[in-house]
Amino acid sequence: MSKTLWITSGILIFGFTGLIVVNQVTKSKEPLLGVQHADQGEAHIARGQSHLAYNSDPASSGPHYDDTGAPTDWGVYTTAVPDEVFLHNEEHGGVVITYQPNLLPSDQLKKLQALFVPPYSNKSFSPLKALVAPRAKDTHAIELASWRYTLNLDQYNESIIVKFFNQHAGHAPEPTAGPYNTPINQAAH
Secondary structure, eight states: OHHHHHHHHHHHHHHHHHHHHHHHHHHHTSOOSSEEOOOOOOOEEOTTOOOOOOSSSSOOSSOEEOBTTBSOOSEEOSSOOOHHHHHHHHHTTOEEEEEOTTTSOHHHHHHHHHHHSSSOSSTTOOOSSEEEEEOTTOSSSEEEEETTEEEEESSOOHHHHHHHHHHHTTOSSSTTOSOOSOOEEGGGO
């Protein structure tokens, strides 16, 4: 009886381990959301310095500011953040979510902000390197950017936003760089 128990236990353990490995391989082969763009480098430039046009909109790589205001704090802003500033946040592994105020209805804007402000509206989602801000030149209601990837949405879609964030956050030239503060709600500022 004990030999049968050992064999059965071994088969069960081997089977569960196999399922876990197959599940991880399947997850890793899932296609990344968004459009991938050629890397334009990560050169630091002085504020106001001219540079070549970015190859994506919003910017997903290329020259950006490196001063006391860039990178900026993570969080939700009610005023625009310049591309050259938020691009430094992307270089540090963050995801930038911009929205066109004239295209995103106020109820959807509230949902977007609540998704990224503690206490988060989605209890299973705690984004620590996210920046949400209005951007007048956006041509879609919501535009997401990370290092070398962008995704445009014509309306709020929480599952797509969360999936993009989870797939792309931390995948950048300096993923462990700061700012290290917890997300703040800049809406009051």
